[in-house]
Amino acid sequence: GSSQQHGCKSSRAVDASDLDRKQRILVVDDDAGQRRVLRAMLTKDGFEVDTAEDGSQAVKAVQKVKYDAVLMDGFMPNKTGWEATAEIRSREKETGSRRPITIIGVTGASGDDEKKCKEAGMTDTILKPISRDKLTAKIREWISKAEALRCDSPDPSSTPPPSAKEPPRPAAGSSQLRVLVVDDDAGHRMMLRAMLARDKHQVDTVDNGAEAVKKAAKVSYDVILLDGFMPHMSGWDACKEMRACEAA
Structure with a gap:
């Protein structure tokens, strides 16, 4: 409704007045030279940059600070970037976070690296050697998607806790749909949620087929x-399992 739209506008106005706040990035790499280069690139483009030298430090850092994005190397001692990402995603799930942090994996050209990044829950990847223009464009792209999501989905802290009952169905004739997005890629889930929420649809997300089957058994989704x-x-x-449940 119009009140929702108004709320969105006012949150954008707050964001506009807060433009002085630099976007904060965490660079995670065990190579001190690479950390220096990435910090210099990002600082030059107006970001505030913190660094960590392994996955364990990265996990601790994101618990203390609300970063706009994390740039994560894969191969590191103590804890790899993939292990750190999986742990961060697991914590987000435990706390019921609706706004997963943007984690961009820094990879070599091997398809295996990209696969590991996706499986760990990274939002996107960027190939070495990294150019400043490509890096900044990618980070800004994901931050703007996260901002759209922040505007379009209510802050969990400002909404009452959900009741055990299923949320009310949209009124007959309403164009609002109840949608379930199922994708193991956190970036795709975030993007689809933002797009659908912008059109005022109610959106739930899960990251695998088994969870989707459970959700579909409890909630009557339109799509x-x-x-x-x-x-x-x-x-x-x-899909087969859902159809079998429907036929039963």
Whole structure:
């Protein structure tokens, strides 16, 4: 409704008055030279930059500071970037965070690296050697997507806790839909949620087919957006199981 739209505008106005706040990035790399280079690139483009030299430090840092994005190397001692990302995502799930932090994996050209990044829950990847223009463009792209999401989904702290009952269905004739987004890629989930929420649809997200089957059994969705290739249970297997439940 109009009140929702007004709330969105006012939050944008607050953001506009807060333009002096520099966007804060965490650079995670065990190579001191690489940390220096990335810090210099990002500082030059107006970001505030913190650094960590392994995955363990990164996990601790994101618990203390609300970063706009994390630039994460993969191969590191103590805890790899993939392990750190998986741990950060697991903590987000435990706390019920609706705004996953943007984590960009820094990878070599091997497809295996990209696969590891996706499986760990990284939002996106960037290939070495890194150019300043590409790096800044990628970070700004994901920050703006996160900002759109922040505007379009209510702050969990400002909304009452959900009741055990299913939320009310949209009124007959209403164009608002109840949508379930199923994708193991955190970046895709974030982007689809933002796009759908902007059109005032009610959106839930899960990251694998097994969770989708459970959700669909509890909630009557108008639309389910289902990715095919996912761990635990593929989208096709999940779809078959949902159809079997409907037929039962």
